[in-house]
Amino acid sequence: MHRRTFLTSATAAAATLAFPGVLRAQNPVRIGMPLPLTGPFAALAKDMQQGAVLAADELNGKSGILGRKVEVLFRDDQLKPQVGAQRTQELIEKEQCQFIVGGLAAHVQMAINEQTKKAKVLYVSTSQSDEISAKPDTSPITFHEALNPTITSRTVGKWVMENLGKKWWIVYADYAWGKQNNAVLTEINKKMGGTILGSTPYPLGSAEFSAHLPKIQAAKPEVLMSVTPGADNIAFLKQVGSFGMRSQMKVAQPLLWIAYLKEGGAELYDGIYGGINWYWELQDSIPTAKKFVEASMKKFNMPPGDYGAYSYSGVLEVARGSELAKSTDAAKVADALRKSPQYDHFKGKQWWRACDNKSFQDMWIVKGRGPAQVKGEWGLAEIVAKVPANEELDRTCAEKGLA
């Protein structure tokens, strides 16, 4: 290479690095979304992808973000932290994404967050995780749209103690989200005078649970607490059913996912209880939910699921923050969101708590309807209780090391 050409291109490259805003000003606003598009969470990831597309369509139908078109870029994190980190880095450096929204599995989401913090890019996590809004993982530009194990397990745990039974057996996936749920469920059970007959970890992504089941069956718990995310959930419930345990005990889960209810079918989920952040039948009572469901029916011919709702809301929050700040600068957008913390994109009022950037929101307890009661193709669950948003359900900022 000529010395002069080298110098010219080197200077150009340096300028790009030093003033990325100059280049970006002509370009659309890009939002990067790392998701486990393949593997046991594929159905949820697809739901999230659709939610983000709906949000981008809605924004582009108006004036985008600050008059610029919105693009959402999806990448497969393969449910692996190192891949998630690498994809995030590429989204930020190569694709020039101004924001990162997404992440599904808690352990991958932490790796994504490491990258966004390093690159000073605002991140809205849509993964259920306790750590993400606590020290040392959180940061002033890390926001957490989803519920977390503390909130869901305290809520569902309390409801199960009051309504289903006090003698539990917990089966949980042996990784960040599963372990957090196990800890919180155990704590609430003990606090309310219950008994944990046993608590069994299994490796995430497992499809074989039979070796766990005879022991649980012999212990005769009143409630089997299933902390089995993604496709594991279907395999687990199937095997529990095939051992004849469904008639011997109630089954409850800190979370239920509509995508897996659909995949596994009404019969499999008949009478299974679980927490949920949103369910499309809420459209009957919540106007923003109705708008969201209608957009999804039109574009995808199916209602959005619970995780699609998170990513929809996450993208819209990034847009709202940018408009408020009149900038896509991470620190400015973060300040703007904390200053006007209230929003309602799909489920009624939500707000950001200023000390930990955690979103507080209503949640619901639902129960699988069973084949005879199913309403249409997607009416697979019925709402049995509403739990209003409450900061006291989460740990305090002091408990999170943030006071």
Add this chain to the structure above:
Amino acid sequence: MLDISLAALAAQVFTGLVLGMLFVLLAIGLSLIFGLMTVVNFSHGALYMLGAYFGFTLLALTGSFSVALVLAPLLVGTLGLLIERFLIRRLYGRSPDDPLLLTFGLSLVIVETVRLIWGKIGLTLDPPRALAGAVNLGFTYFPTYRLFVIAITALALVGLWLFLEKTNVGLVIRAGSRDPLMVRALGFDVGRIWFLVFGIGTGLAGLAGILAGPMRGAYADMGVTIIIESFVVVVVGGMGSLAGAVVSGLLIGQVVSLTTFFAPKLTEIVVFITMAIILLLRPSGLFGEAGLAE
């Protein structure tokens, strides 16, 4: 802590038997192919997965589980024949690493193709109604379908044994695994035997796949973990030994099941601990002959 009742332990042993049966089906195919052809077939897990996916589609098309159960392994076996004929055959006489790399690459191609055709989201296979419930064995309730899996696997193994021991082709196959050069000198076409053996081995993987489907569901990377465990089974049993594959498959099934009972945290690693211990005591595996793997 829970009392360890005899009934719960017996149930655990039954559960382990089903796990073991799937290991046996996969390991016996791997071992047969390795013993005869010294090919380490890395695409075995992908073919196992294909068995479940073919089963799903056949079940949807015909509505009959028995038809799917017969046709899916045959289809996978046919695919195995094509793989041998058009890909692996070109690599005979070269370093054993070459077919290993080829079949590893092939497994990636198969997995991604399945994602393209059937989608990234897994499929749910239902066992036939008659096998859906649980049977009271006296000491425990046990899923009817799992008993069915034990029966079908046992049937397939007896069939394979009769074929290898009582037929002329079986005799040639056994001879070929001992001394291919001598078999060739006697005028047999070893190439045709290899072709047949690869078809049988992959067909058994397909059978394991469709049997596993109704228990575990079908998903594109379902073969990834089980293929590694099956290699362990082959190594523990002794490379190339069919009796070894059966005994060690059942052994590993019990080890996994009982470890889950007593120490669930160790379930993932116990397979490898078992392998390490057995290899320390018997470097060529339980039934292995020294030198075969070199």
